[in-house]
Amino acid sequence: xxxxxxxxxxxxxxxxxxxxxxxxxxxxxxxxxxxxxxxxxxxxxxxxxxxxxxxxxxxxxxxxxxxxxxxxxxxxxxxxxxxxxxxxxxxxxxxxxxxxxxxxxxxxxx
Amino acid sequence: xxxxxxxxxxxxxxxxxxxxxxxxxxxxxxxxxxxxxxxxxxxxxxxxxxxxxxxxxxxxxxxxxxxxxxxxxxxxxxxxxxxxxxxxxxxxxxxxxxxxxxxxxxxxxxxxxxxxxxxxxxxxxxxxxxxxxxxxxxxxxxxxxxxxxxxxxxxxxxxxxxxxxxxxxxxxxxxxxxxxxxxxxxxxxxxxxxxxxxxxxxxxxxxxxxxxxxxxxxxxxxxxxxxxxxxxxxxxxxxxxxxxxxxxxxxxxxxxxxxxxxxxxxxxxxxxxxxxxxxxxxxxxxxxxxxxxxxxxxxxxxxxxxxxxxxxxxxxxxxxxxxxxxxxxxxxxxxxxxxxxxxxxxxxxxxxxxxxxxxxxxxxxxxxxxxxxxxxxxxxxxxxxxxxxxxxxxxxxxxxxxxxxxxxxxxxxxxxxxxxxxxxxxxxxxxxxxxxxxxxxxxxxxxxxxxxxxxxxxxxxxxxxxxxxxxxxxxxxxxxxxxxxxxxxxxxxxxxxxxxxxxxxxxxxxxxxxxxxxxxxxxxxxxxxxxxxxxxxxxxxxxxxxxxxxxxxxxxxxxxxxxxxxxxxxxxxxxxxxxxxxxxxxxxxxxxxxxxxxxxxxxxxxxxxxxxxxxxxxxxxxxxxxxxxxxxxxxxxxxxxxxxxxxxxxxxxxxxxxxxxxxxxxxxxxxxxxxxxxxxxxxxxxxxxxxxxxxxxxxxxxxxxxxxxxxxxxxxxxxxxxxxxxxxxxxxxxxxxxxxxxxxxxxxxxxxxxxxxxxxxxxxxxxxxxxxxxxxxxxxxxxxxxxxxxxxxxxxxxxxxxxxxxxxxxxxxxxxxxxxxxxxxxxxxxxxxxxxxxxxxxxxxxxxxxxxxxxxxxxxxxxxxxxxxxxxxxxxxxxxxxxxxx
Numbered sequence: 001x002x003x004x005x006x007x008x009x010x011x012x013x014x015x016x017x018x019x020x021x022x023x024x025x026x027x028x029x030x031x032x033x034x035x036x037x038x039x040x041x042x043x044x045x046x047x048x049x050x051x052x053x054x055x056x057x058x059x060x061x062x063x064x065x066x067x068x069x070x071x072x073x074x075x076x077x078x079x080x081x082x083x084x085x086x087x088x089x090x091x092x093x094x095x096x097x098x099x100x101x102x103x104x105x106x107x108x109x110x
Numbered sequence: 111x112x113x114x115x116x117x118x119x120x121x122x123x124x125x126x127x128x129x130x131x132x133x134x135x136x137x138x139x140x141x142x143x144x145x146x147x148x149x150x151x152x153x154x155x156x157x158x159x160x161x162x163x164x165x166x167x168x169x170x171x172x173x174x175x176x177x178x179x180x181x182x183x184x185x186x187x188x189x190x191x192x193x194x195x196x197x198x199x200x201x202x203x204x205x206x207x208x209x210x211x212x213x214x215x216x217x218x219x220x221x222x223x224x225x226x227x228x229x230x231x232x233x234x235x236x237x238x239x240x241x242x243x244x245x246x247x248x249x250x251x252x253x254x255x256x257x258x259x260x261x262x263x264x265x266x267x268x269x270x271x272x273x274x275x276x277x278x279x280x281x282x283x284x285x286x287x288x289x290x291x292x293x294x295x296x297x298x299x300x301x302x303x304x305x306x307x308x309x310x311x312x313x314x315x316x317x318x319x320x321x322x323x324x325x326x327x328x329x330x331x332x333x334x335x336x337x338x339x340x341x342x343x344x345x346x347x348x349x350x351x352x353x354x355x356x357x358x359x360x361x362x363x364x365x366x367x368x369x370x371x372x373x374x375x376x377x378x379x380x381x382x383x384x385x386x387x388x389x390x391x392x393x394x395x396x397x398x399x400x401x402x403x404x405x406x407x408x409x410x411x412x413x414x415x416x417x418x419x420x421x422x423x424x425x426x427x428x429x430x431x432x433x434x435x436x437x438x439x440x441x442x443x444x445x446x447x448x449x450x451x452x453x454x455x456x457x458x459x460x461x462x463x464x465x466x467x468x469x470x471x472x473x474x475x476x477x478x479x480x481x482x483x484x485x486x487x488x489x490x491x492x493x494x495x496x497x498x499x500x501x502x503x504x505x506x507x508x509x510x511x512x513x514x515x516x517x518x519x520x521x522x523x524x525x526x527x528x529x530x531x532x533x534x535x536x537x538x539x540x541x542x543x544x545x546x547x548x549x550x551x552x553x554x555x556x557x558x559x560x561x562x563x564x565x566x567x568x569x570x571x572x573x574x575x576x577x578x579x580x581x582x583x584x585x586x587x588x589x590x591x592x593x594x595x596x597x598x599x600x601x602x603x604x605x606x607x608x609x610x611x612x613x614x615x616x617x618x619x620x621x622x623x624x625x626x627x628x629x630x631x632x633x634x635x636x637x638x639x640x641x642x643x644x645x646x647x648x649x650x651x652x653x654x655x656x657x658x659x660x661x662x663x664x665x666x667x668x669x670x671x672x673x674x675x676x677x678x679x680x681x682x683x684x685x686x687x688x689x690x691x692x693x694x695x696x697x698x699x700x701x702x703x704x705x706x707x708x709x710x711x712x713x714x715x716x717x718x719x720x721x722x723x724x725x726x727x728x729x730x731x732x733x734x735x736x737x738x739x740x741x742x743x744x745x746x747x748x749x750x751x752x753x754x755x756x757x758x759x760x761x762x763x764x765x766x767x768x769x770x771x772x773x774x775x776x777x778x779x780x781x782x783x784x785x786x787x788x789x790x791x792x793x794x795x796x797x798x799x800x801x802x803x804x805x806x807x808x809x810x811x812x813x814x815x816x817x818x819x820x821x822x823x824x825x826x827x828x829x830x831x832x833x834x835x836x837x838x839x840x841x842x843x844x845x846x847x848x849x850x851x852x853x854x855x856x857x858x859x860x861x862x863x864x865x866x867x868x869x870x871x872x873x874x875x876x877x878x879x880x881x882x883x884x885x886x887x888x889x890x891x892x893x894x895x896x897x898x899x900x901x902x903x904x905x906x907x908x909x910x911x912x913x914x915x916x917x918x919x920x921x922x923x924x925x926x927x928x929x930x931x932x933x934x935x936x937x938x939x940x941x942x943x944x945x946x947x948x949x950x951x952x953x954x955x956x957x958x959x960x961x962x963x964x965x966x967x968x969x970x971x972x973x974x975x976x977x978x979x980x981x982x983x984x985x986x987x988x989x990x991x992x993x994x995x996x
Contacts, residue, residue: 027139046132046162046167050167052171056175070141
């Protein structure tokens, strides 16, 4: 992914998480990722959008047009039921993976 | 967040959505940067910089979105098709009467077309089972003056064409004879194709078992070998897998089977076995090598790569012309012999083409009648469904959506109808194949293959679209009207359209009926032409004497005389004769010879008198029941030196002798070497079947000839089966190894000669009945609807004192008006269309008034019956309840 050294699929699961509380527009999703990760992931902001559209094509997200807090017409994304299922399995997998890697890295040399 | 209702589809929508989304992001980011203290003029640039390459990202997004829109469109499409089909199935199931009628009509209409198309496909379209089929040319040697389509070629002529024609790269010869085959059971008479060694290689045939002939096996002295046809191997030898290497005795020699052919067209004839020319006792006689006028073989050749059929025709014609100059003696009496090169595929199918295409056209007409009827049934149904359709339209179903739904219904019906039709066609293919065998050697190629399936599907879908589209458009015009007045009377236009459709049905059915009527009249004329002989109570049989056993004239005559004597003494037999031919034993001249009349020498050899010559025993004319017009018949005394006598037919006497007075005149068939005295003039006989013109004939005494292929004739009042068995037993008692074939009555021979017009008539008759039934059903339907609409009117009329009879007349009159208009249109169309079958008619003209009048009467009577049911219902209207209903 352009401008990012994320593990493949990481951005997708973060997006799914970001929209899991209700319809959210792209800018808010980006801001949430930036803030909750303390800018630690270094995602180039633009890279978010192709990922959003890809998830929408896969049927994990659906769109809804609405008016934003600034009074402008904006595209909101929300989870479909398939998206919610995907988030659950991806989150579990990620946790398992991270724990395994953490365990391995924490082990001493013997 | 406030929700917006928005439909975004299409390329422009996609572009706008993506730009707007990303524009929103940049705007929000800029705002955030300003709030964080960045100078407003720098904030936007910074926002864009942190975003990345805007154009590339927009492009990537649009790409994703476009794919999504397309996938959804497909899914929607599929969903709506499934939905339409489900809905169609539900609505059709709700009106089983309509569905069954339409399915039956379409199954018959489409099935007729599938069946006839399978014939056209098998005989005219499919490639024959020869690998080189498209490069094979059949070369004939016709002589117009003699009326012979192919004189055949002699061995020296074959050599000339083989060595001098550059546009061919291979040539093969063929002729067919019947021989006795001994071994492996009873003696059999087998039809034997006699061919040069590379005949099968030229055609491109790979044997199923063993091998074809090897080069050199057709040379004199080669060991005798046989190749079996597939049919003979299966039917007569039980498909014996180890047949190769076994031996049979033919012509007193042992022949080894070297191969079995795959299933092939029966072309040029239906042969049981094949042998190389060296095995044929006639073809291998020493003088055949040099005698130019001994023409006995047919020619097939393979066109060289890059050359054309036209080039073969041109080159061979030039060679022929040259030969006429070099060898004038070889063309005595046939100086008009020419070359006719025909591509194999047309040679195999040309006689079938007119009849098959005619049948296909008529089947097409029947389908149009069927479609018209289904259209008008559909219209009637839409009238009943008007409420439903109007409500669906009001609920927002677009015109296109409704049209699609209606088309789905009709195509569904026609495809199922087509599948049923295919089953019907399958049931008829066996009969059609037998029918086609009268016209072509390719009857076995008639099967329901993928092409027939594809044709059927295509026809079905087309029919479904046509019968769906017409009512759908008629609907859309008055849906609104219906909703507005909510009455049941909307759709007046539809009633007119339905009447017009029925008029069309009647007109087309009339055309089909006239076609069938003309062929029927033709057939009855053929059956009623005076044949010139009495076909009743006479049985014939074919006794082709084994040439090795009966190898000279005296032994053959002795056999025939003994056979006649034994038959004559049998109980129930009145008269017996032998001859070389009998009426309708063949359909074209077999022994047509030129002759001279003493004292009337004709200088132009092509204009010399000609006659079909038949050798007959004294009682021949008594057996066939033909009288002498003048002079006498032959007697036992007409033999040896006293046998230089001849009988001519009336037409020959009129044509070739001054004042028709032939008795006592002398004629010669051998350029004046022997002169024969005319002793009798016999009545004309239709020698080549009822459909052929009367031919000039000459009869020679059997006792002076040396006929090998005997035709035995017995006149008797006993049953033909009894006489047939008697002939068989008598021949067996004389020579147990002598086969007897072709036992049939003279009447059967006459009927066989017109089997193809008879079969064509039967098929056209079936189509005519079908078309009449459909058109009549259509008329009945329209009348029933109309009577239903006018119930109130009839009630008023009756309340005002109208008689039942006048109501009946009213309804019948309305129905007959439709029929009469249809008949007038159909009559005019028939006059044009009937020219197509003019060529297949012998006895009647295509404008035969009796046929037209007869068909019209049949139509009016049937139509009146069809109107009677609704008309009677009209008279049964109860005035009181008719008023209440309003």
